[in-house]
Amino acid sequence: MGQFRLAVLASGTGTNLQAIVDRLHGADGIEVVGVASDKPGAIALERAREAGIATATFPAGDYPDRDARDAALADWLGERDLDLIVLAGYMQLLGPSFVARFRGRAINVHPALLPSFPGLDAVGQALAHGVGVTGVTVHLVDEGVDSGPIVLQRAVEVPPSRDRDELEERIHEVEHELLPEAIRLFAEGAIRVDPDNPRLVHVDDHARD
Numbered sequence: 001m002g003q004f005r006l007a008v009l010a011s012g013t014g015t016n017l018q019a020i021v022d023r024l025h026g027a028d029g030i031e032v033v034g035v036a037s038d039k040p041g042a043i044a045l046e047r048a049r050e051a052g053i054a055t056a057t058f059p060a061g062d063y064p065d066r067d068a069r070d071a072a073l074a075d076w077l078g079e080r081d082l083d084l085i086v087l088a089g090y091m092q093l094l095g096p097s098f099v100a101r102f103r104g105r106a107i108n109v110h111p112a113l114l115p116s117f118p119g120l121d122a123v124g125q126a127l128a129h130g131v132g133v134t135g136v137t138v139h140l141v142d143e144g145v146d147s148g149p150i151v152l153q154r155a156v157e158v159p160p161s162r163d164r165d166e167l168e169e170r171i172h173e174v175e176h177e178l179l180p181e182a183i184r185l186f187a188e189g190a191i192r193v194d195p196d197n198p199r200l201v202h203v204d205d206h207a208r209d
């Protein structure tokens with residue numbers, strides 16, 4: 001396998017970034033070559049530095065508007081010869097020019113079974129709705145909020161206690177498996193968007209775990 005280069009966008013704690021670094025970085029030709037954030041204080045950036053990965057920050061206050069910020073971020077990513085951009089807890093919506101530039105090459109992890117509970121606080125939404133099963137989705141990034149074509153999904157049962165911390169912990173554990181798995185499938189060239197129906201993403205069966 002040749003080199004497969006990815007960058008991660010993260011706004012917060014970066015446990016998903018850590019899972020990617022621990023499970024994939026430096027193995028089988030997969031390299032995390034950059035981590036960018038909108039939050040200069042994000043713990044994700046510390047994790048990246050610890051792993052010797054280049055970092056950059058794009059705080060909203062440094063730019064006149066979202067398009068200008070997105071353009072700076074896109075240029076930074078564009079210089080890195082990337083195969084994939086991974087949004088792992090990146091809490092900003094990316095504008096249409098950014099999405100168009102990286103279409104099919106950017107994925108996001110969302111803590112619910114989309115199309116249920118898109119947007120903020122998906123875990124809280126699921127609990128408030130009273131579902132018995134929620135989960136994790138990895139999807140391609142499009143212009144909407146958590147609306148892009150679904151790559152992988154896995155269900156997570158809501159614990160009988162309906163305890164938020166416990167559910168969040170279960171969801172995080174699944175995220176930390178599912179997101180690296182999706183990246184590995186991209187690196188193996190096993191992911192293909194259906195040419196006749198761009199909502200459908202095909203995963204080569206032989207590449208599945």
Ligand code: GRF
Pocket residue numbers: 010011012013014015016017044088089090109110111175
């Ligand atoms: C994850 O639950 C992810 O699904 C959501 O934001 C959270 C990020 O967690 N979009 P972390 O920063 O990776 O720990």
